[in-house]
Amino acid sequence: MADKISTRQAYGNTLVKLGAENPDIIVLDADLSKSTMTAGFKEAYPDRFFNAGIAEANMMGMAAGLAFSGKTVFASTFAMFAAGRAYEIIRNSIGYPHANVKICATHAGITVGEDGASHQCVEDLALMSVIPGMTVVHPADGVSTEKLLRQVAALDGPVYVRLGRLAVPVVYDEGTGITLGKAILAREGSDHTVIACGLMVNEALQAAETLEKEGISVRVLDMHTLKPLDEEAIVRAATETKSIITAEEHSVIGGLGAAVASVVARRCPTKVSMVGVQDRFGQSGKPEELKKEYQLTAEDIADAVRAADAEMK
């Protein structure tokens, strides 16, 4: 299980398989196919791949037009230019008319690394989640990426899939049952619950391992689908464990932490601590250095759990 694969690579691999199964799948990219990994699909199905050039807004508009002509469209670029630059086109031409477009955005979060803040999108989950009818997915590893993408492809409607640049450990067995909209109980525990998404799931599992040795039992939920959110899993965590710690490679404003806190506040008031980007822009650096700088490591999660545990004793 020590294998590593980036979720963007898993996306590229899955896309080639989906292309063989569904002739209505069309893939668009904005001059980043070798980075978003749509290049594999382009090679396999050149007639169904279209480069939009460095024009993300038009890529999203074309994606809507293709979708309303019966195609299942996958449109890829970096998260910054999908959710950021093309936001209003996604909102008005894809979200509002509920187009069957899968926006698969790679290089999300600060682990983009050396490119720095202009390319490190930590706002995309917030921007996409606020669009009515948009499904928002952020897988943790290669296995869950493929399993979730298959369900995303079968869904009729707009979906935002957040993918990473960095190779990350494979967390799940091929046999793990993974369902869109249902949190994965990645580890059972009874004292506190860490609810994580993306590469923070692996960090949360490591933190739980460390804390087990200190006598703190931690449940880990992989909340790969931020919308629609698995509220029941959150309510169970809030009622069965003492507190919730969220962990995301995204701003704590408008992302997983905010979504979980909203459910908890409405349904089962409980302490929620948030590990995530604290209202800051990113910067250049190596991914592992940046994870430390922005306090997004297993140790940071463990510290948050310890603090909550001490406070609640």
Next chain:
Amino acid sequence: MTIDRNYLETMAAKVRIDIIRQIHAAGSGHPGGSLSAADILTYLYFAEMKVDPADPDRKERDRFVLSKGHAAPALYAVLAEKGYFPVEELLSLRKLGSMLQGHPDRKHIPGVDMSTGSLGQGISAAVGMALANHIDGSTGRVYALLGDGELQEGLVWEAAMAASHYGLDDLTAFVDWNGLQIDGKNEDVMTVTPIDDKFRAFGWDVQIIDGHDFDQIAAAVEKAKTVKGKPQLILAKTVKGKGVSFMENEAGWHGKAPSEEQAKQAVEELGGEW
């Protein structure tokens, strides 16, 4: 090609009356740019496009995208007159619960191929639809209507570049060139000319016509269909507020509803009864 000019002129007058009645009933809306586009829309729906109100979603149909979505009353009028929904429903424009939203909503209005309203986005979606036709080898054509002020949106030019890059000869876009936008004349707000040279430079076939002359509209649409390997632009010189004396060439009528007295005068000028 021979067209029934009398029939089209009669229909266009009905459409213009529908536009005035809708906007008056709504108490808001965009009469100027709806009236300037009325002849082009009437021609497309009553003389050209292969569409069937009884089967609005038929796959191999011609499609129309109103990229200048604020001219919705003109589109709703032609759709109603064509039989997509009852003409009486037009008076629900912009009212709570009506399918006739202030700007076109494809989810709820039969015959509307794309939700528009945010300028620049319709032409981009039309490019996607034309691309889908190419992929499928479909015989359907895609028509789009842009405003002249809309050409100030950068997205229009991204879409124009893509349409010519992909050689989308099944795409014909009109520009409703009435020269006016909300804040005044195009050239005072942000110069858009030369529109023809810009589109030619982007690889489009360009024709310039009088957008209120059905013979010229017909000839341009016919010629556009013969162009191979290129999208076509029909730059249609129009009069904002066309057909209503006090609205013609007045930027102030871009987005304002007529009073009862003004609506009555407009309808009567158009040959209708109030």
